[in-house]
Amino acid sequence: MAYNTVRWMALLSGNKLLRRWEPATIRAFLVRMAAKFTTGSRQQKVTAPERMLYSRQWDEWVAVGES
Numbered sequence: 675m676a677y678n679t680v681r682w683m684a685l686l687s688g689n690k691l692l693r694r695w696e697p698a699t700i701r702a703f704l705v706r707m708a709a710k711f712t713t714g715s716r717q718q719k720v721t722a723p724e725r726m727l728y729s730r731q732w733d734e735w736v737a738v739g740e741s
Contacts, residue, residue, distance in 0.1 A: 689734045703728060 677697055684692045684700075695703070709722045722732055 683735065683738045687734045687738045689731060692731055692734060703731075707732070 680697045680700060684695060687693070707722060707726060707728075709720050712719050712721065722729075726732070
């Protein structure tokens with residue numbers, strides 16, 4: 675089920691690069707990304723620096739999750 679969810683998010687993103695990524699590629703991308711994981715007000719949040727590798731892909735991936 676996780677595989678299918680990741681694939682659907684990639685397809686819905688509209689980004690050609692994300693459409694080609696497999697779950698292993700996405701895991702490697704998330705491991706390499708420097709981000710801060712914060713909790714507060716019963717919410718969990720990942721904040722990423724503005725100048726990072728693959729920032730466009732990250733923004734498109736987040737946009738799919740927010741819609």
